[in-house]
Amino acid sequence: MGETFYIFKDGELRRKDNNIIIESLEGEKKNLKAEVAEEIYLFGEISMNTKLLNYLSQLKIILHVFNYYGFYSGSFYPRESNVSGYLLVNQVRKYDNSEERLRIAKEILKAASYNIYRNLRYYNGRGTDLANPMREIQSLTNRLDLCTSISELMGTEGNIRKTYYSSWNLIFKEELFDKRVKRPPDNMVNSLLSFTNSLIYTTVLSEIYKTQLNPTISFLHQPGAKRFSLCLDIAEIFKPLIGERMIFSLINKNQITEDDFDRDSNCLYLKDSAKRTILMEYDKRLKRTILHRDLGREVSYKYLIRLECYKLIKDIIGEKEYSGFKIWW
Amino acid sequence: MYIVLMYDIMMDEKGAKVQRNAFKICKRYLTHIQKSVFEGNLSELNLMKLKKELNLYIRDEKDSFIIFKSRDEKWLTKEFLGKKDNKTSNFF
Numbered sequence: 391m392g393e394t395f396y397i398f399k400d401g402e403l404r405r406k407d408n409n410i411i412i413e414s415l416e417g418e419k420k421n422l423k424a425e426v427a428e429e430i431y432l433f434g435e436i437s438m439n440t441k442l443l444n445y446l447s448q449l450k451i452i453l454h455v456f457n458y459y460g461f462y463s464g465s466f467y468p469r470e471s472n473v474s475g476y477l478l479v480n481q482v483r484k485y486d487n488s489e490e491r492l493r494i495a496k497e498i499l500k501a502a503s504y505n506i507y508r509n510l511r512y513y514n515g516r517g518t519d520l521a522n523p524m525r526e527i528q529s530l531t532n533r534l535d536l537c538t539s540i541s542e543l544m545g546t547e548g549n550i551r552k553t554y555y556s557s558w559n560l561i562f563k564e565e566l567f568d569k570r571v572k573r574p575p576d577n578m579v580n581s582l583l584s585f586t587n588s589l590i591y592t593t594v595l596s597e598i599y600k601t602q603l604n605p606t607i608s609f610l611h612q613p614g615a616k617r618f619s620l621c622l623d624i625a626e627i628f629k630p631l632i633g634e635r636m637i638f639s640l641i642n643k644n645q646i647t648e649d650d651f652d653r654d655s656n657c658l659y660l661k662d663s664a665k666r667t668i669l670m671e672y673d674k675r676l677k678r679t680i681l682h683r684d685l686g687r688e689v690s691y692k693y694l695i696r697l698e699c700y701k702l703i704k705d706i707i708g709e710k711e712y713s714g715f716k717i718w719w
Numbered sequence: 720m721y722i723v724l725m726y727d728i729m730m731d732e733k734g735a736k737v738q739r740n741a742f743k744i745c746k747r748y749l750t751h752i753q754k755s756v757f758e759g760n761l762s763e764l765n766l767m768k769l770k771k772e773l774n775l776y777i778r779d780e781k782d783s784f785i786i787f788k789s790r791d792e793k794w795l796t797k798e799f800l801g802k803k804d805n806k807t808s809n810f811f
Contacts, residue, residue, distance in 0.1 A: 423748060423749065
C-alpha cells in the first residue's frame with residue numbers, strides 16, 4: 391500500500407530531483423517520496439506549477455485539495471490509465487437497466503444499514519440502552535427489500551439515518567446532536583460529520599482510481615454532472631465503519647471538544663490542530679487490518695474499499711452477483 | 720517490507736558523483752533520517768527498482784551499501800537517544 395501525505399503548512403510544492411518536495415514559508419523542507427506516495431492531501435495554502443502536476447500524473451498520484459476552512463474543494467485526478475471500454479459499456483448498461491440498478495442500489499443500502507446497526511449494537515453492549523433504535527433500524531432495513539424505486543429506497547434510507555442520528559446523544563451521553571444539518575453544518579457533530587464524510591469520499595475516489603470503474607456512473611445516487619457520484623455510493627457503506635465510529639471515539643475520549651471549533655462561526659470551522667488530530671486518527675483507522683474471511687489474509691480498511699470496487703466490477707461483467715460489505719467481526 | 724538503508728561511499732575523484740546520485744535515488748523511495756541513513760516501507764518490487772537504480776552508480780570495490788530488512792515495522796523497535804525527530808511522519 392502506498393503512502394498518504396497530509397500537508398498543513400503553507401508553502402510551495404514542486405518537483406525537484408525527480409522527487410516531490412514541499413517547502414514551507416519558513417523554509418522547512420520535506421520530501422514526499424515520489425515512488426511510494428499515493429495520495430497527497432493539501433490543507434494549507436500551497437502554490438505549485440504544471441511541472442509538478444505533470445509529474446504527479448506520470449506517477450499516478452492523486453492530489454486532494456481542501457480550502458481554507460477545511461472543506462473539500464476538489465482533486466487533481468491524473469489521466470485515467472486503468473481504462474476499460476468493455477467495463478464502461480457494461481457499467482452504463484447496468485445503470486440503464488432499472489431492475490439491475492435497483493438491485494445494486496438495494497444491496498449498497500442493505501450493507502450500509504447493517505453496518506449502522508452494528509455500530510448501535512456495539513454501544514448497546516457497552517451499557518447504553520439502544521434497543522429501540524436498533525429494532526427500528528432493523529424493521530426499516532427489512533422494508534428496503536420491498537422498495538420498487540430508487541426514490542423509495544432513498545426515502546427509507548433517510549428514515550434509517552434519522553433514527554440512527556437520533557440515538558447519537560445516547561452514545562455521547564450528552565445533548566450534542568439534534569439533527570443532521572448540511573450546507574452549512576450548524577454544530578460540532580454536524581461539522582465533524584461533514585469533514586469525515588469528505589475524507590471518506592476522497593479515499594473512495596483514490597481507490598476507484600486504481601480500478602477500471604468509471605467514478606461518474608453510480609447506482610444509488612443520481613449520476614449527476616460535476617461530481618463523482620459512484621464515490622458517494624461506495625462511501626455510504628464505509629461511513630459507519632470508518633467515519634462514524636471515529637466520531638464516537640473522538641468525542642467520547644474528549645479528543646475533540648467544542649474548543650476545537652471556531653465558536654464565532656457557530657462551530658462551523660475546525661481549528662488547524664483539530665484537523666490534524668482527526669486526520670491522524672483517520673489515517674490510523676485506514677491502516678487498521680482485519681483478517682479477511684474469503685481472502686484468508688490481513689487486509690486494511692482502505693483495501694476493503696478497493697475490494698468493494700472489485701465486487702462491483704464482477705457484478706457488472708456478470709461474473710458474480712454483488713453483495714455489499716457487512717461488518718463481520 | 721520495512722527497510723533501513725545506509726551507505727559508505729569512498730570520497731575520491733568520482734565519489735561525489737556517486738554520493739549525489741545515490742542520495743537522490745534513495746530519497747525517492749525512503750525517508751532520509753540521518754546523514755547516510757534512510758528508512759521506510761517498500762514493496763518487493765519497489766526495492767528491486769531501488770537496487771537496480773543504485774547499481775548503475777555503485778562501484779563494487781569502493782562503495783558499500785547495507786540494507787536491513789524486516790518483514791514488518793512492528794518487528795522493530797526504534798529508540799532515540801538525544802534529539803528525537805519525526806522525519807518519518809506523513810504529516811507536515
